[in-house]
Amino acid sequence: MSTGWWRLPGPARYVQSVAAAALDGTSVVLSVPAFTPGSLESALRHALDHDGRQWLSITVPADSPLSPGGFLQSLFGGEGPPDLLPTARNLARLPGFAGRILWLEGVSSACWPAWRSFLTAYAEAVRADDEWHRTIFVVPFEGEPDPAITEDVTLDCTAYRNAASPTDMILYVAEGLRRAGLPPLHGALAGAVIRRVAAWDPLAADMLIADPPATLADPIAPMHQLAKDRGWTAATPVTWAAGTVQELAGVPVVHSALVAARADLGELNRRQWSAQVEVLFPLLEQRRQQLIGILEPDLIIPFTTRFGTIHDRADLELGHLEAQVVFHRIPSPPGLAHQLQVLREIRNTLSHLRPLRAELLLGSALTAALAGLW
DSSP: OGGGGGGSHHHHHHHHHHHHHHHTTOEEEEEEOTTOOTTHHHHHHHHTTTSOSEEEEEEOOTTOOSOHHHHHHHHHGGGSOTTOOOOHHHHHTOTTTSSEEEEEEOOOTTTHHHHHHHHHHHHHHTTTSOTTTSOEEEEEEESSOOTTSOOOSSEEEEEOOSOOOHHHHHHHHHHHHTTSOOOHHHHHHHHHHHHHHHTTOHHHHHHHHTOHHHHHHOSHHHHHHHHHHHTOOTTSOOOTTTTSEEEETTEEEEOHHHHHHTTOHHHHHHHHHHHHHHHHHHHHHHHHHHHHHHHGGGOOSSEEETTEEEOOGGGOOHHHHHHHHHTSOOOOOTTHHHHHHHHHHHHHHHHTTOOOOHHHHHSHHHHHHTTTOO
16 A cells, blocks of 8 residues: 555655656756655656657666666667767767656666766766756665755756655554454544554555454564564664654654564554553543533532542542442443443553453454444
8 A cells, every 4th residue: 555655745755755856857866765665656657648758667787797888878879879988078068868857766776886976977978968868867766865966957866754744654554454344442442553563654554454353452462473474573673774763743663563673562553552541531521521421410528538539520530430330329321330441451551551362352242332332
């Protein structure tokens, strides 16, 4: 589903900024972290649909013995003299080379210095050319932006860094869960848990969206698997380039899969807990006030507790209501005593910064206790 990621506001702004540079005749190096969604090329190609230049996707062979100029000349040099030197300037003047957008995949850190030199020389060679005549390079490269490439009218480097916002993840997860067929309350809980655990990574969100009930029961196990799939261990560095940290709303958030690899169960539980609080605490308060209204004619006021005496019905907490129904046996609808027990367990568990047990989250008692609020 990550193909839709680049249409969301934050990621789309990044795509549009790259497209705007290409339209202005600027070649762009895309500095991206590891495990960036692979649909970036198609998103950028779609953004440049009406550009008029031919889009070509080229993969640089890992074991190519040719220089960058030599490699490109082997692809486009058929119309040039056989003894033409493979320089950036000569390549720019080949009759069949102009007027294209070249997506250059597979530029590794080992061959990057050679490509950096070539791209810099090429940018200088086409500086005087009409921007619509220039062939533009778009080069995705995993790693920090190269400080040797400074912003220029013919060559720039732009980092995909902290582009996503919480709103982007809300929209992405909501779309992913749309066909899951979950009851509304479980859908809201699954969405909140996925957003908190996946944070800024749509690929992690995809993994959690694939099985929402299992995610609700245990969102930590998929993160252990994702860490294994990515080769992350406790020794993996927390860096943007490694794909293990991004800022979300200005706050650095370490990837949950790395947190799992480091066996930081407390942090993983905190993320799960915060998602449950986000959804359930407002509902608990609504239900408390609703129950006070239902029980009001028979409520015992003043009501003495071990912490003091309550004189206002509005100050009665869920535990107080349960005590009056169960121990003082005030009149109440059938099943309300069990619902109050469930509501009290939810509030007490979350108030002590602990996530709810899976059986409660997935069972019918939760929806029964909060009936009428969804």
